[in-house]
Amino acid sequence: MIPDNHPRYRSLVARERIADAVRSGIVVVEGASAHGRGEAFDYLLCEKTSESALLAEKTAAAYLMAADRAIISVNGNTAALAADEIRELAEASGAAVEVNLFHRTDERMAAITAHLKAAGVTVLEGTPERLLPLSHDRALCLRDGIGTADVVLVPLEDGDRCEALVAMGKTVITIDLNPLSRTAQTATVTIVDELTRALPNITRACRDMTPETGNQLVAAHDNTALLRAALRQIQETLADALD
Amino acid sequence: MIPDNHPRYRSLVARERIADAVRSGIVVVEGASAHGRGEAFDYLLCEKTSESALLAEKTAAAYLMAADRAIISVNGNTAALAADEIRELAEASGAAVEVNLFHRTDERMAAITAHLKAAGVTVLEGTPERLLPLSHDRALCLRDGIGTADVVLVPLEDGDRCEALVAMGKTVITIDLNPLSRTAQTATVTIVDELTRALPNITRACRDMTPETGNQLVAAHDNTALLRAALRQIQETLADALD
Numbered sequence: 001m002i003p004d005n006h007p008r009y010r011s012l013v014a015r016e017r018i019a020d021a022v023r024s025g026i027v028v029v030e031g032a033s034a035h036g037r038g039e040a041f042d043y044l045l046c047e048k049t050s051e052s053a054l055l056a057e058k059t060a061a062a063y064l065m066a067a068d069r070a071i072i073s074v075n076g077n078t079a080a081l082a083a084d085e086i087r088e089l090a091e092a093s094g095a096a097v098e099v100n101l102f103h104r105t106d107e108r109m110a111a112i113t114a115h116l117k118a119a120g121v122t123v124l125e126g127t128p129e130r131l132l133p134l135s136h137d138r139a140l141c142l143r144d145g146i147g148t149a150d151v152v153l154v155p156l157e158d159g160d161r162c163e164a165l166v167a168m169g170k171t172v173i174t175i176d177l178n179p180l181s182r183t184a185q186t187a188t189v190t191i192v193d194e195l196t197r198a199l200p201n202i203t204r205a206c207r208d209m210t211p212e213t214g215n216q217l218v219a220a221h222d223n224t225a226l227l228r229a230a231l232r233q234i235q236e237t238l239a240d241a242l243d
Numbered sequence: 244m245i246p247d248n249h250p251r252y253r254s255l256v257a258r259e260r261i262a263d264a265v266r267s268g269i270v271v272v273e274g275a276s277a278h279g280r281g282e283a284f285d286y287l288l289c290e291k292t293s294e295s296a297l298l299a300e301k302t303a304a305a306y307l308m309a310a311d312r313a314i315i316s317v318n319g320n321t322a323a324l325a326a327d328e329i330r331e332l333a334e335a336s337g338a339a340v341e342v343n344l345f346h347r348t349d350e351r352m353a354a355i356t357a358h359l360k361a362a363g364v365t366v367l368e369g370t371p372e373r374l375l376p377l378s379h380d381r382a383l384c385l386r387d388g389i390g391t392a393d394v395v396l397v398p399l400e401d402g403d404r405c406e407a408l409v410a411m412g413k414t415v416i417t418i419d420l421n422p423l424s425r426t427a428q429t430a431t432v433t434i435v436d437e438l439t440r441a442l443p444n445i446t447r448a449c450r451d452m453t454p455e456t457g458n459q460l461v462a463a464h465d466n467t468a469l470l471r472a473a474l475r476q477i478q479e480t481l482a483d484a485l486d
Binding site: 015018019022023028029030032033034035036037038039040041043178179180228231232234235238239241242 | 258261262265266271272273275276277278279280281282283284286421422423471474475477478481482484485
């Protein structure tokens with residue numbers, strides 16, 4: 001048990017959740033090490049949502065609310081850490097939820113779908129088709145989901161898949177704690193923030209969004225500026241440590 | 244299979260080794276996420292041994308060679324990533340090797356000992372005693388090993404245990420990619436470098452060490468300066484990305 005007054009309580013709870021999810025088969029071992037990479041960057045961001053991250057979250061909400069067909073693509077880590085937050089965002093934004101795994105097996109697809117449904121998430125189901133320009137099972141998605149979506153939120157996504165979605169002309173929103181990652185650099189909107197802090201912020205912004213604010217946020221969006229602000233945030237942490 | 248001309252080949256091989264070691268029971272899931280945290284910092288250090296890290300490695304060699312009784316404390320991640328490198332360092336330095344686990348079970352102790360022996364490492368064995376000022380099994384070590392050692396190399400160590408060893412008056416050398424971690428901040432000598440780059444550098448320095456050079460390195464040692472140099476290295480990576 002982690003004492004709830006521990007200064008890094010949320011981070012340690014998330015770490016434990018990922019470890020439990022590996023043991024229950026929802027997360028692969030590679031997902032645990034990916035989580036660790038994110039933790040390190042979050043540590044350098046002082047485990048707080050920065051002003052620029054909050055702007056990215058509001059911008060993401062604007063794109064989701066203006067979409068013809070928005071999809072939230074959920075992988076094992078996202079399901080393990082944030083099933084409730086995904087349900088609330090889907091409700092607030094009207095986006096559909098599709099399970100999409102890098103390490104795809106029928107067993108994991110079923111386990112993650114069941115885990116999301118138990119949290120009250122409505123999950124798209126159907127026969128996957130090879131619609132993404134990628135090799136092997138990484139090409140698979142649902143025609144009525146990612147296949148025909150104009151806006152896709154893919155938290156914690158692999159670089160190749162993020163690039164493939166962008167190449168298909170989709171608006172890609174990602175949540176990635178490493179501002180230098182290929183995913184962060186490639187997405188349309190990069191939210192450099194921790195998943196369980198980011199999702200409720202996007203949900204809140206969806207609820208408050210007016211078409212006018214949404215248009216302004218989309219018109220003013222500059223992803224390079226958001227990424228640079230995140231890098232400067234990490235620089236500040238290091239500068240403080242050197243003081 | 245990872246192509247061996249991949250720019251991040253070594254990092255990806257290490258990641259795969261850790262995942263395999265989780266599946267074989269040598270590494271716990273928590274070890275995989277700890278590895279991920281290290282990977283993120285190594286990425287920010289451009290996956291290279293810096294000048295200050297090399298100085299730390301030479302200083303570590305000086306302490307090991309001057310020790311009355313030096314011990315290399317090996318955990319699951321270290322065994323999985325660097326059994327051969329541990330054997331070579333033990334041979335070059337004359338240090339003994341003790342298995343010491345944060346998540347300690349008889350099964351893991353046996354699996355890691357067998358894995359090290361298969362790589363030709365001579366492993367200290369005996370009845371562990373509660374010699375460290377820590378609760379539970381974390382207090383356990385061997386009297387003829389860590390218990391009576393004056394110099395202990397503990398790669399990838401937990402902060403509490405590093406502090407406990409320092410409080411017992413031992414010279415503690417650690418290898419830790421996060422210069423801000425409690426372990427890094429507490430150790431006598433902190434090597435901010437990746438394990439499989441660091442260990443061969445220490446081994447080489449042990450082979451080349453003269454008592455005179457050793458005395459000079461120990462006299463000039465300034466761990467705060469080494470930590471600050473590592474932080475500045477990460478700052479440079481970020482500054483380059485912002486250019």
